[in-house]
Amino acid sequence: MHMEIGEILDNIYPLSDLSKEKLISHISEVVLPKRHLLIKNDRIEHKLYFVKKGIVRAYTTKDDTEITFWFGKEGDTVVSMNSYINQQFGYENIELLEDCTLYALSSSRLQELFTQDIEVANWGRKFAELELIKTESQFINRQLRSAKERYEELLSTKPDLINRVQVGHIASYLGITPVSLSRIRAQLK
Structure with missing residues (x-):
């Protein structure tokens, strides 16, 4: 794109x-x-x-x-x-x-x-x-907003970022660790 x-x-x-x-x-x-x-x-x-x-x-x-x-x-x-x-x-x-x-x-x-x-x-x-x-x-x-809410917003406003950006950068953006981000992702599946 x-x-x-x-x-x-x-x-x-x-x-x-x-x-x-x-x-x-x-x-x-x-x-x-x-x-x-x-x-x-x-x-x-x-x-x-x-x-x-x-x-x-x-x-x-x-x-x-x-x-x-x-x-x-x-x-x-x-x-x-x-x-x-x-x-x-x-x-x-x-x-x-x-x-x-x-x-x-x-x-x-x-x-x-x-x-x-x-x-x-x-x-x-x-x-x-x-x-x-x-x-x-x-x-x-x-x-x-909680980290989970900010992640959900990221998914809805810029979904393509999730596949294009390193997990560590996304976790940093959310103010959490990569492990916590993995938990949020598991909850949303």
Whole structure:
């Protein structure tokens, strides 16, 4: 499966053909290998990415343990919001879990387009709103739902991830051990 850039952009916010072409003209396609660290928490990231093909994960490290808190797949946006908004180091590392084809867009070029095209500016506002909702949802789910409920949600919203992502990463995302994840899976069968 893969997603074309026009479809990804429209899923964020529909643009006229002219504005979409203007935005697409500044987007390049990059192919990177599995395990590549796309975004590092110790640097400012000057690009945002859209996943054409592949799976990525966002994680942070605490006490030498990686804690996965998000998975992205075809059609998803990959961005360090702290870098994008504040031009500061991000909080996350983004690792490619498969060989990936990504669309890359310079944050500074996007900011220039915001001043030149109101449709692109509205697209950017919608993009930021969707990223905020995604973050809020992750936070609430981690605070209010059990690991089993979060696993069931993962099964219903991104079922293909289960076969494409290592069990250890899924367990980390759920905040449990792989053994506990095996028990949850057995209960659901």
